[in-house]
Structure formats: C-alpha cells, structure tokens
Amino acid sequence: MNNSRLSRRGFLRGASGATLGLAIGGGALVSGCTSINVAAGSEGGDLLQRLRDSGTVRMGFANERPFGFINSAGDLTGEAPEVGKEVFRRLGVDSFEPKLADFSSLIPGLKAGLFDVIAAGMYITPDRCAEIEFTNPDYNAPAALLLPKGNPKGLSDLDSIVRKRARIGVLTGSVEEGYAADSGIPRSRVVVFPDQSSGIDGVLAGRADCLMLTRLSLTSALQQRPGAQLEIGPSFIPVVKGEKQFGAGGFGFRKGETNIVRAFNRELTIMQERGEILKLTKPFGFSQDEMTRLTAADLCAGTAS
Incomplete structure (x- = not known):
C-alpha cells in the first residue's frame, strides 16, 4: 500500500527537545522496524490493562497545528492530545509521553510498537482501517x-x-x-x-x-x-x-486492540454528549461546526453520509 496515501499530512517541522524520539530521519527508521503483535494471546488486546499498570501512555503525533504539536513551553498539546489526555485520565492513565514522527511514519511506528496510540487527528479512511484500529472521530473538519x-x-x-x-x-x-x-x-x-x-x-x-x-x-x-x-x-x-470525502479524525491503535477502542469510545461518547469535546478543542480553533457523531464503522466501510 502506498504510505503517502495513508497520511493526512506528509510533513514534520518545528521539532523540539526530548520529543525527538522519531525525528525527520525516523521515517526510514520506523519503516524498517518489524511489526509486532502485542495483543497476542489476549482476545481484544491487553493494552488498556498494561497502560493502567504502567500509568503512562506513549502518544504519537506529527507536530501539526492545531491537531497536535509542541508548544512554546515544550509541552504536547493540540486538539488530539488534549482530548486523548482527558479520555486516558478517565480510563486510569495519568502520564503522557510524546513521541514525535513524520505523519507518514505514524502508522508504521504504531505497528512497530514505538508508541501506544496515534494522537494526531488522523483522518479515518478505509485504507487506514485496513492497517490499524480507529476510535470514533472526535471532529469532522471541512x-x-x-x-x-x-x-x-x-x-x-x-x-x-x-x-x-x-x-x-x-x-x-x-x-x-x-x-x-x-x-x-x-x-x-x-x-x-x-x-x-x-x-x-x-x-x-x-x-x-x-x-x-x-x-x-x-x-x-x-x-x-x-x-x-x-x-x-x-x-x-x-x-x-x-x-x-469526510475530514473526520480519530485515534489509532494497533490491530486487535479492540478492548481499549471500546473503552475509549465509551468515554468519548459521554464527553460528546456533555459538550466537553468542544470545550477542550475550542482553544485550537474548533467550533460546533466541527463536532460530529460519525462513527469509525461507517467511515471505515465508506458508508458515512
């Protein structure tokens, strides 16, 4: 599959500090890694329990405003990281480790186990759904x-x-x-x-x-x-x-990690119903126009309307 078509954005700029775990040269590094199956032997995957045990989730992002970037204080922020952080807190995970990657390297990096989740506002498309598990989208941007x-x-x-x-x-x-x-x-x-x-x-x-x-x-x-x-x-x-062609973005997990996707979607739905997604993303330019109740199932099947 053509990786260029797997990415919503194909660039990386403004990398800083310790977050350079996957620098510009990391595209070649990631794509050269062997894919691992961390969910083996556990139906639905055991990622959520492992994250709760460790207390830390590694968040892959691509330094693109307003979806996910490092701010002037050196902190990971943006639409996807802030929504993701709140969901993970509700799931019992309170520490967040940023992992910077070129956008086209996010899916290979996730599959190689270099981070636990893609938190970069990645568009949900049928091609990508064949590669990874997606949560429901938290925005739909025209x-x-x-x-x-x-x-x-x-x-x-x-x-x-x-x-x-x-x-x-x-x-x-x-x-x-x-x-x-x-x-x-x-x-x-x-x-x-x-x-x-x-x-x-x-x-x-x-x-x-x-x-x-x-x-x-x-x-x-x-x-x-x-x-x-x-x-x-x-x-x-x-x-x-x-x-x-909907610009609806969600969070990506490795194939087989359906337990954490279901738990994530459950919390995400509650936050959507309470208007909490809009409150978290409004500082990054999002409005009610970008709020959505599309599902990953429809987007993956190409039946969203």
Whole structure:
C-alpha cells in the first residue's frame, strides 16, 4: 500500500527537545522496524490493562497545528492530545509521553510498537482501517482553499479548480494530493509543497493558484502571517468520483486492540454528549461546526453520509 496515501499530512517541522524520539530521519527508521503483535494471546488486546499498570501512555503525533504539536513551553498539546489526555485520565492513565514522527511514519511506528496510540487527528479512511484500529472521530473538519486576496480566479472547491484549469497546491503525502489526482487534475497543475509554510509562500509567489487544506489548518497557519495578502475561501466537503470525502479524525491503535477502542469510545461518547469535546478543542480553533457523531464503522466501510 502506498504510505503517502495513508497520511493526512506528509510533513514534520518545528521539532523540539526530548520529543525527538522519531525525528525527520525516523521515517526510514520506523519503516524498517518489524511489526509486532502485542495483543497476542489476549482476545481484544491487553493494552488498556498494561497502560493502567504502567500509568503512562506513549502518544504519537506529527507536530501539526492545531491537531497536535509542541508548544512554546515544550509541552504536547493540540486538539488530539488534549482530548486523548482527558479520555486516558478517565480510563486510569495519568502520564503522557510524546513521541514525535513524520505523519507518514505514524502508522508504521504504531505497528512497530514505538508508541501506544496515534494522537494526531488522523483522518479515518478505509485504507487506514485496513492497517490499524480507529476510535470514533472526535471532529469532522471541512476543507477550504487558501487564495490570493480577491480570489482572482474565482476558485471555491475541487470542481472549480478543474473547470478553470487552475494550479492546486497540496502538501506532500496528504489526502488532498490524492483528491487532486482522483479529480482528474493533471499532474502538471498539482504543485506539491513539503509543508504549510512553503505552501503559503507558493501561493503568495504565484507558483500555485490556491492551497487546499482543512479550514482549521489554514486559519491556524495564517495567524502566523499577519498582513499576508491572502484569504480563505468557503468551507466545502470534497467530492471525488461522486463520493463525499469526510475530514473526520480519530485515534489509532494497533490491530486487535479492540478492548481499549471500546473503552475509549465509551468515554468519548459521554464527553460528546456533555459538550466537553468542544470545550477542550475550542482553544485550537474548533467550533460546533466541527463536532460530529460519525462513527469509525461507517467511515471505515465508506458508508458515512
């Protein structure tokens, strides 16, 4: 399976301190590890009990705002880590060890046992579900386009990019790169950037007519660029070959660890019903619009609507 299509984002920037357990070179390291089956001999897996016994969970993340990153104080934070920390506390685990990885290395790293959970807001897709166990999503983020001020080409979604023969900017290894290809946009009009910052620079310099990411990512990125002559277009759900592509993210565990997934989902549902997910994620730009009750089962089966 093509690992570039397994990742929601394919970049790593801003690594710091002791969290460099999986640095940029770690992509090769992770992919070279032998996959292990830690759930062997225990139906449904024993990860939850082992985490309770140790008191610590190793959280894999990719340093992408607002989903999971290291803040100025050197602490792991963001949408997924903060939701994950609260769920794990309720499950009896109170200590959190950040494990930094390139996004495309998160699934191989999890399977190799380098961390216990992926806490990076990873989109739930059928391809990924074949590789790992997913919890239900805790958010569903619509996409948007970053555009030059005034939107001179009148772009609004993938269909408009196709019709107007525009150049779309995407991040390497991202689902947006796959969406562009599957929408029939010629490779010559797909401009691939290594990270958010270079993508923004590319639109500013006219190398691409737009940059496609989630609205959350674009809003967060533009906050670091005050005064930039750019704007964000309307939110939209990408439609590829007639099917909606939901940007719904959850937490990933190794195959077979269904016990902890069920326990995690139980606490997650309670938090959703009480509005606690929104309270935890609002500081990172999330709103009621991103709250969701989609299920991993439907997303994995491709039947979400």
